[in-house]
Amino acid sequence: MFRTFAFVAALCAALLGLLTAWSREARRERAIGRGADRAGGRVERCVTCHAKASEDPGGAHARLALGCASCHLGNPLAFSKERAHEGLEREPGALATVRETCGREGCHAREAARVASSPMARASGIVSVDRFAFGEIPSPDGSETMTDVLRAANPTAAQSHLRRLCAGCHLGTRRVSRDDAIHGNGSGCSACHVERRLPGAPPRAHPPVDSRVGDDRCLGCHNRSLRIALSYEGLAEIEPFQAKGPDAACAAPVALVALHDGRPACRVSPDVHREAGMACIDCHLHTDLMGDGTARAHKEEQVEVTCEVCHGPARQSGERACSSFSRWTLVRKLDGAVLPVKQTPRDANHARKGHERLSCSSCHAAWVPTCDTCHTSFDPGKRQWDFAAGKETAGAWVERSEGFSWAPPLLGVRGDGRIVPATPGMILDMDASAAGGGKTARRLLSPVEPHTTGRKARTCESCHRAPPAPEFEGGTRTGFRGLNAAERRRVAEARLDRR
Amino acid sequence: MDAPAPGAGAPSGGFGRLSFGFLAVSVLSGTLLVPFYTPAAAWESLEKIQSGLAWGFFLRAVHAYASFGVLVATAAHAVQVLAARTERQLPAGVWWRSVLLLPVTVAALLGGFVLRGDAEAVAALAIWRRILESLPLAGAEIARLFLGSVPGDLGAVALHHAGTLTLLLWLFTAEHAGRFIPDARGAVLAALVSLALAGTVPLPLGAPPAAAPAHLLGPWSLLGLQGALGYLAPAAGWLLPLAFVLLLGLVRHAEGRVRRALLATLAASCAAYAFFTVRVLLSSRV
Numbered sequence: 086m087f088r089t090f091a092f093v094a095a096l097c098a099a100l101l102g103l104l105t106a107w108s109r110e111a112r113r114e115r116a117i118g119r120g121a122d123r124a125g126g127r128v129e130r131c132v133t134c135h136a137k138a139s140e141d142p143g144g145a146h147a148r149l150a151l152g153c154a155s156c157h158l159g160n161p162l163a164f165s166k167e168r169a170h171e172g173l174e175r176e177p178g179a180l181a182t183v184r185e186t187c188g189r190e191g192c193h194a195r196e197a198a199r200v201a202s203s204p205m206a207r208a209s210g211i212v213s214v215d216r217f218a219f220g221e222i223p224s225p226d227g228s229e230t231m232t233d234v235l236r237a238a239n240p241t242a243a244q245s246h247l248r249r250l251c252a253g254c255h256l257g258t259r260r261v262s263r264d265d266a267i268h269g270n271g272s273g274c275s276a277c278h279v280e281r282r283l284p285g286a287p288p289r290a291h292p293p294v295d296s297r298v299g300d301d302r303c304l305g306c307h308n309r310s311l312r313i314a315l316s317y318e319g320l321a322e323i324e325p326f327q328a329k330g331p332d333a334a335c336a337a338p339v340a341l342v343a344l345h346d347g348r349p350a351c352r353v354s355p356d357v358h359r360e361a362g363m364a365c366i367d368c369h370l371h372t373d374l375m376g377d378g379t380a381r382a383h384k385e386e387q388v389e390v391t392c393e394v395c396h397g398p399a400r401q402s403g404e405r406a407c408s409s410f411s412r413w414t415l416v417r418k419l420d421g422a423v424l425p426v427k428q429t430p431r432d433a434n435h436a437r438k439g440h441e442r443l444s445c446s447s448c449h450a451a452w453v454p455t456c457d458t459c460h461t462s463f464d465p466g467k468r469q470w471d472f473a474a475g476k477e478t479a480g481a482w483v484e485r486s487e488g489f490s491w492a493p494p495l496l497g498v499r500g501d502g503r504i505v506p507a508t509p510g511m512i513l514d515m516d517a518s519a520a521g522g523g524k525t526a527r528r529l530l531s532p533v534e535p536h537t538t539g540r541k542a543r544t545c546e547s548c549h550r551a552p553p554a555p556e557f558e559g560g561t562r563t564g565f566r567g568l569n570a571a572e573r574r575r576v577a578e579a580r581l582d583r584r
Numbered sequence: 585m586d587a588p589a590p591g592a593g594a595p596s597g598g599f600g601r602l603s604f605g606f607l608a609v610s611v612l613s614g615t616l617l618v619p620f621y622t623p624a625a626a627w628e629s630l631e632k633i634q635s636g637l638a639w640g641f642f643l644r645a646v647h648a649y650a651s652f653g654v655l656v657a658t659a660a661h662a663v664q665v666l667a668a669r670t671e672r673q674l675p676a677g678v679w680w681r682s683v684l685l686l687p688v689t690v691a692a693l694l695g696g697f698v699l700r701g702d703a704e705a706v707a708a709l710a711i712w713r714r715i716l717e718s719l720p721l722a723g724a725e726i727a728r729l730f731l732g733s734v735p736g737d738l739g740a741v742a743l744h745h746a747g748t749l750t751l752l753l754w755l756f757t758a759e760h761a762g763r764f765i766p767d768a769r770g771a772v773l774a775a776l777v778s779l780a781l782a783g784t785v786p787l788p789l790g791a792p793p794a795a796a797p798a799h800l801l802g803p804w805s806l807l808g809l810q811g812a813l814g815y816l817a818p819a820a821g822w823l824l825p826l827a828f829v830l831l832l833g834l835v836r837h838a839e840g841r842v843r844r845a846l847l848a849t850l851a852a853s854c855a856a857y858a859f860f861t862v863r864v865l866l867s868s869r870v
Contacts, residue, residue, distance in 0.1 A: 095776035102783020106642045109786065113635060128628060160792050162628045164635030172795060 117164045124152035129161045131169060139290040146294045156186050156294075178274030180206060180257040187274045196375055200274070203376030203387070205306075206256040207231065210383035212247060219243035219517060220525055226382045231255040235473040242463070242522025249482050252472035254306040261475070277302050277374065297419050303365045308344065311508070312454050315344070317365070317536040319355030321454050321491040322348055334490065353491060354451055357538045364419050385534065392445035392538075396429045434542065442498075444505045448542035450535040453494040453508045460485040463520035480520065493547050494535055508533045599661035604757050604766035605774030606653035611750060613647035613778075618746065623738040626701025627793050634789050645782035651696060653774060654753070655689045655805055662686065662832070666847065671836045674760070682760045683833045687825055688752050690805055695745030697803040699738055702790030707800045709741070711813070715821030799868035804861075811860030828853055 118133025129152035141148040146156065154161035156177035163169040177186040180200070188197025200206050212234055213227035221243045231252055234244045252258055260271045271279050280292035281302055300314065307314035312322055320342065327334040328341055328349040335341040335351035342352050358368070366374070368390050381387050395413065413426035429435055429445075461484050469481035494506035507530050515525040620637055621629045633640040665671050671679060698709045709731065716727035732740030758764045766774075791797050802810045813821055828850070835846050 092773065092776070095773055095780065098780030098784070099776040102780040104783070106639070106783040109641065110639055113641070114638070117635065160631075162631040162792075164631060168631075168635070168789065172792070 113165070116166065121149075124149050125155070127152065127161075129154060130164060131157075131159065131161050134166070134169075137290060142291045142294045144293060144295055155189075155192075158182070158185060176260050176271050176273075176275060178271060178276075178278065179259055180273040181259075183273050193274075196371075197274070199376045199378050200256070201376070202378050202380045203256070203374065204381065204384040205254075205276075205374070206376070207380060208251070208255050209380070211251055213382065214531075215247055215251065216241070216243040218525070218527055218529065219246070219515065219522055221522075228380070228382065232257055237473075240473075242517035242520040245463070245480070245520050246461070246482050246517070248471055248473045249469050249480075250484075253470075254309075255472070258472050259475075276306070281305050298364075298366050299419065300364050304345070311531075311533060313534075313536050314365070315350065316452075316454060317356045317359050319353050319359065319537075320344065320350040321353050321452070321489065322350045323489050324486060325349055327488050334488070351491075354537065354539060356536050357540050361424055362417060362420070362422065363415070363424070364417065366418050367415065385532070388534075392449075393429075395426050396445070442502055442504045443496075444503055446506050446534055446538065447496055447504050449538045449540075450494050450506045451537045451539040451543070452491045453506060453533055453535040453537065455490045455492050455508060456486050460516075462516035463518075463522075465519045482520075493543055494533060495530065496548060497530055497532060499532060505532050506535055507531060508535075598770070599657045599664055600761065601767055601770030602774055603654055603657035603661055603770075604761055605770035605772070606650045606657055606778070607753060607757055608766045608771050609774050609778050610647060610650035610654055611754070613643055613650060614746060614750070616643055617647055621699070621742070623699070623742040624736065626699055626705070626738050628701075630700055630702070630789060641786065642782055645785075645787040646778045648696070648787055649781040649785075650774065650778040651693055652804075653777060655686075655693060657774075658685055658689055666835060674836075676836065678759055679836050680833050681756045683829055685753065685756050685760070686832070687829055688749055688756065690825070692745060692749040692753060693803055693805055695741050695749060698741050699745060700790060701738065701793060703793055703795045703797055704790050704800050704802065706793045708802050709738075711802070711810075711818075711821070714818045718817070718819040719822060801864065801868055807864045808857035808860040811864040812856075 118130065118136070120133040120136035122128060122130045122133050124132050131153035132148060135148070135153060152161060153159070157174050158177075159173040160169050160171055163171075174182050174186055179186075183197045183200070184194075187193045204210060208231035209228055212229050212231055213222065214225045216222045216227065216229070217225035219242055221241055231247065232255075234240070234247045235252055235255075235257075237244050240248060256273055256276055258272055260275075275294075277298045278296065279294055300318070304314035304318070308322075312320075315322060321334075322344065323334040325348075333341070335349075340352040342350050344350050370389050373387055373389055376387070395415070413428065415424045415426050416422070417424065461482060463480060464483050465480045467481035467483070468477045468479055470476070471478040494508055496504050497507035499505050515522075515527065518524055617633065620633050620640065630644075633644050635641070637643075674682065694708070694712060698705045698712065713727050713731050716730060717723040719726055728740075730740060730744055732738070801807065809821060809824065812824065816824075831846055831850055831853075835843060835850075838846050
């Protein structure tokens with residue numbers, strides 16, 4: 086043990102060890118950051134490297150107030166990049182980790198808990214309507230959420246459809262799994278509270294994080310299906326083949342524009358509230374958007390502020406009356422500008438006999454996008470992004486239409502007897518046979534709040550002399566139906582009276 | 585130690601001297617680490633020592649490998665003594681105190697492991713506390729005495745690691761060796777081995793304490809006990825080591841078949857311990 090050989094061998098090994106350690110020490114010395122190592126009164130070594138001004142979100146989330154790890158997790162005590170980035174959350178606010186990031190105790194725990202119940206997180210309305218349209222469930226009022234769909238072990242045809250075409254807008258879908266429809270949006274809290282990154286825009290090291298949610302962030306998701314955010318801006322999407330030629334959809338004075346992702350659209354009349362500079366969040370309160378803790382089947386059930394809430398008068402019991410106040414104003418959330426809020430006049434137009442059940446938008450919604458012919462089929466030979474797998478997989482749902490348009494909405498009778506705008510949004514032929522489903526032809530009418538409010542109401546003729554609506558099925562919602570025979574007769578009588 | 589003359593005639597070989605040498609290197613390197621370690625911020629201290637302090641990673645590794653060396657050399661020395669049947673050269677009291685060197689060394693190593701403050705250390709501390717609390721009569725008080733009662737503050741563990749246990753180790757070893765400081769050759773060889781290992785086999789840092797790794801491994805010397813505790817009550821955590829120490833101590837007082845039976849039992853225990861160690865290691869790779 087103590088022979089010379091042992092000492093010489095140990096000495097050589099020790100020298101080798103010292104040389105190796107010397108090299109590691111040099112690497113360590115080069116790797117550590119040189120900036121300050123504290124933020125918010127705590128040790129936060131992230132900022133020793135992330136010291137550029139452009140890496141600061143600013144505001145209430147300023148780097149030197151919160152540091153980085155409060156939102157991005159990781160190891161704020163580490164000196165090396167590798168260790169510091171262990172467990173890093175690149176997308177703070179993602180619902181999978183929201184309780185450790187935005188929703189941690191002392192920050193936004195209450196809001197994070199509520200978001201789980203929000204329509205944008207659950208998307209149960211989209212799921213149940215889609216599965217109803219596929220004929221998989223008898224009612225469009227199911228409680229299955231998009232999370233359930235994404236976890237389904239053996240997805241049905243409708244679940245496959247949802248996973249490939251609809252799940253991208255689900256708040257739980259991470260940014261890396263987003264598709265072309267929702268460029269630039271994060272997920273979870275970040276989907277709304279972090280500035281979008283548009284394609285081609287120079288990357289900013291850290292976008293601002295705030296509660297001033299501009300319309301562009303809403304538009305990031307709500308530009309498909311019913312295209313509410315586009316309609317509010319006065320944009321009606323068309324198919325590319327409708328953009329040019331003698332039958333171009335956007336004939337003067339309607340301008341042809343390109344949407345943020347290149348899709349063509351016609352610029353028609355925006356919503357009157359948009360013209361007044363109001364943003365989506367001026368009407369859609371935090372309880373609408375982030376939920377109030379109660380899970381609801383459909384998004385319209387979550388809406389708190391209706392036309393009557395601001396413009397009155399109260400028409401039915403339970404709705405808040407505003408007309409007793411002499412003057413109402415609205416403070417725009419994004420810029421603080423004060424707008425007068427006009428009250429609905431009690432004139433002959435608003436007290437017309439036989440129209441008591443009309444909702445405001447039945448008359449004041451100027452138009453609604455229409456997609457009268459939608460053909461959906463499953464092509465097993467193509468590949469398409471699967472939001473459940475987070476990658477492209479075999480098979481693709483292919484949608485074809487014979488063109489989009491816009492027109493005054495149809496009217497339908499809601500379960501509570503109220504007459505509301507509706508759109509023949511689902512006149513579809515579905516071929517899901519290659520995905521395990523069947524062939525379906527649907528003629529569905531859907532209630533809609535078009536978000537195309539105009540100052541002037543539509544004319545009597547636009548309702549009472551409109552061409553007969555196609556025969557729709559019972560409606561896409563329980564409690565929503567087309568006119569029955571007696572009601573059609575009454576409408577016809579009204580039309581005759583007017584003549 | 586018990587045979588100062590070098591060469592073939594030494595009853596215990598050189599592992600005893602080497603063990604004392606490792607102990608000296610461990611104490612010296614540990615003393616150098618003390619100014620940079622804060623028991624109430626263990627994880628932060630480890631990060632600082634490992635990456636924020638010049639040569640800190642190396643010093644920590646030297647301390648760890650020297651400490652491992654103490655246990656390995658002590659165990660090897662015990663095997664040599666039993667093989668050479670030289671245990672009776674020691675008075676009974678010294679022998680029993682020498683036998684206690686093994687559990688005291690393991691406890692000191694466990695203390696060092698817990699002082700890392702990482703996810704595995706947090707889990708090990710919780711298990712250690714449950715084992716101590718399972719002691720009859722005053723288990724909870726003993727647990728508080730050795731492990732403290734303030735969550736997140738490892739002050740008590742650090743005190744016993746650097747103070748009580750180190751002092752006991754030095755005293756028992758010095759008494760066993762018949763000298764208060766190790767001889768130069770043992771110390772130099774131990775230092776060279778520690779330096780070589782510390783430089784060539786870097787000591788990693790564990791996962792942050794809040795992390796939840798799929799597999800948590802205790803200190804390497806206690807993996808067998810970790811595996812056994814998967815099937816046994818927490819009290820086995822002190823009953824099994826106590827039984828092993830008693831059996832080892834009794835060897836000095838036994839003769840003939842009884843001695844062989846004791847040694848066979850000890851060997852079987854070591855084999856079972858190795859089995860559980862391998863089992864835990866394999867399961868952590870799944």
